[in-house]
Amino acid sequence: MLAYIGRRALLAVFTVWAISVLAFAIIQLPPGDYVTSYIAQMASTGSVVSEEEAETLRIQYGLGQPMYVQYLKWTGQVVQGNFGMSMEWRRPVGEVIGERLWLTVVVSVAALILTWGLALPIGIYSAVRQYSVGDYVATFIGFIGLAVPNFLLALVLLYLGFVFFNANIGGLFSPELQDAPWSAARVWDLMKHLPIPALILGLAGTAQQIRIMRANLLDELRKPYVVTARSKGLAEARVILKYPVRVALNPFASTIGYTLPYIVSGSIIVSLVLGLPTVGPLLLKALIAQDMFLAGTIVLLLGLMTVIGTLISDILLVWIDPRIRLEET
């Protein structure tokens, strides 16, 4: 078991390195560099950057150097825990991401809890009571949830919030608490702003998970061991929860690898629409502005999350499903 985990961990390190190279290369692929996108941005708001100023900026940011030199410089810093200076934000990358990172985690975890909290019971119900009215209703709502683009839902909710409740538009805090230090009032304010983004982010996932749970459980429910358990006189709830549900949980565990990065980057469009101060919009802006160190760090972070997530789901699968354990050893 330990050797298994060790081998996986070693592979993970190599994967992360490969991701860092790829991330850097991909960011450099589009034409131009930070300075050209800076000039364009200035131009579109009615001001001018002269050729001299552009040259100065390139020298100062070291953009004239060959790509591998820039890469080595960057990774050299990253290893020491310094992610470089964000060109656009003119602050250390760590600081820029840091303050948004944990807000992102809060929003996404809330969405995740909502997703699983709704999907698991509903999925089990629809499987056990297949083709009942409840199943049809859940399926119908689930498909609608899946079909409606979540950014559209976000727009609609924003508009309704404005028209009927005079709610603040977007964001996670009321304006007066935006910069306030942490306090009970600010936490409460965050909690009040959380339901809408969590709902919007969670809804599509919920529908998906309901379907997966339902399908898996249906497969299991028909297996002989369930019949055996029942015929032995086990209580119905215990029959279902103890064995078939546990097996049906497999896909949930194996998707953790994708869920972790989703927590950080997921929902870029929704976050943009709702004006959430999360990492998603930051990544988008960094890519547009070709802010290499910022974009590179976020992509690296996402890669790292995927790798860690996969590692966790591998271990988790071994733990939940004895059959996998047997195959490994």
Added chain:
Amino acid sequence: MSQRRPRTRTLRSALTLILAGALLSAVAAAGALAQGGKSSLIGKLEGPEVVTDSGKWPKAFKEAPQLAELVKAGKLPPVAERIGQDPLVIKPLKEVGKYGGVWRAGFTGPADFWNGFRCCSGPDHLMFWDYTGDKVMPNLAKGLEMQDGGRTWLLSLRRGMKWSDGKPFTADDFVFWFEDIYRNKDLVPTPSAAMAINGKQGTIEKADTYTVRYKFPEPYFMLPDVLAGSTDLAGQWNGYKGMGGFAPAHYLKQFHPKYVSAADLDKRVKDLKFDSWVRLFLNRNDWAINPDLPVLSPWKTATPINTATWTLERNPYSVFVDTAGNQLPYLDRVVLTLAENLEVLNLRAIAGEYDYASRHVDLGKLPVFLENQQKGNYKVYLDPGDYCDLIIKFNLNYDADPEIGKWFNTADFRRALSLGIDRDQINETFWLGTGTPGSVVPVDSNKYNPGPQYRKLWSTLDLKKANEMLDKIGLAKKDAEGYRLRADGKGRLRIEIMTLGGQFVQYTQISEMIREQWKKIGIDLKVQEVERSLALQRTANNEQQLAAWNNDGSEHLFTFPLHVFPYELAAVASSGPHYVRWFHSAGAQGKEPEPRMKELMEKWKKAFGVPEKERIQLGKEVWRIAAEEVYIIGVVGQGPAAMGVRVVKNGMGNIPARMYNSPDGKTPGISRPATFFWKN
């Protein structure tokens, strides 16, 4: 894995939705405007004025209550001492205001620093425009005197004026900027054109504590305009690039290798995680980033622009006062909150969450703004610009396809294309009828406007004439679909226009309309929307054929010339990169322009060294050539598309009915937001 596929679909449907929405809102807007009428939204141009007659200056000063407290507590010197002997007196537009309150607005991120410069920097130019944008008036400087036939200029400073930390503002701050920043090759590798006349650099020296001497090798009559316009010599907002014309010497010396030991500076650079002293120095000299930087503006940065809220608070040493002697600004703070995207920003404005907003406000949403005026407790004003909101540039240097390059250099080809545009249709559809169709020349009242007849020159719809002209120059042959054929026998003449999306003006959609209109003169136009970095690369590499943009700034012909003739290489729309090189290298590089273009350039250049009367004449001639030769097609202008839709909360005082809308005027800076106040 399951997340990936829906994502792309989502994005595409988002775009479709936005397009459909834009179309719908344009239709709705036209209806709403027809009811309200644009005249009620566009008021009379008005604004506050600088009082230059020292006899009319107030003798005693008053200050904001919070500052009075600090004075009482002994933490601040008395107000008269802080302002000095020569206040910058501004006569408010309507009334003397009262202290207190906050101004809330939005910004879009650290690259949106112009947002704060425009609203809150004063403006801190040494000289500045009056509210008409026409006349140069003293501003931070008390006066500017010409000597030696324009070769020497004496700038007099205000006695006793102070930086925001209470240290005196003197000629030493100019010398420090000139010697230690501007002439330091690490900070400023390439000298600024603003400090030069005919390519020859000038110098700055101290005459006495309150007098600065500018010296130039040749007469530089344009200097007052250069100090007033948005140039490298115009105020501390330039500090982030080592420009500005002056800088707080007493503060910045601690970051400069000339004044501190290399070891100390190195340690500082490392501690603050910078990679060089240059980056550290420029960061510390950034008005929007560094709350510790001593400034001269009425408000100063309290929480920097690279955080979620950019807050500006009153400068206790502000030299700005009103006619009753109240130290300005009236409003305590300006709070700009980060909006992750423009839709959220606009929706917040509609909801009345902003007290005053014009930047990023979308003309296409005008009907929604009007509809919610009461609910949001605000009023909508329109501030049309004095320039063209949509121009089409021909790349006169295009050589990838010699045939197309040849036509671009044929005056009648350019004129015919201009005559083939139905400007009224475009104005009605995209400007909701609020714009003015016409050529590239600025508004009739502009001092460089060559005359009313040039508005329409080659700029009306005349299909018959356009077709005749195209036939005559050798493009008479057409294919089965009615498109003109190339003269070299290689099929249809197909030209391409480059546009950018997501801008103040809907360049792509308008170009699509022009494509339809040009079918009637047999021209096949391909509209190509590109990403903005790609646009810059294409112009720089001479790959652009036509490009759509606006010529904002060109109303100040001599401080903002890049949309008048090929002046700037780094541009999202170019008239010819080789001409730019030729112009700036005085003929050593690039390609010599054709005679008329050369004439235009020479006249423009000559104007810097002649007195104003002669300059106005030259300016008119520049525009005359531009309109006659149609190097750039003017389509619709003088509309409110660029930052011209203004949403102001009821109860805010001294708000002009209409203000001069121009980057050079730092609008709304030209209306002196330091005089805005809350009536109750």
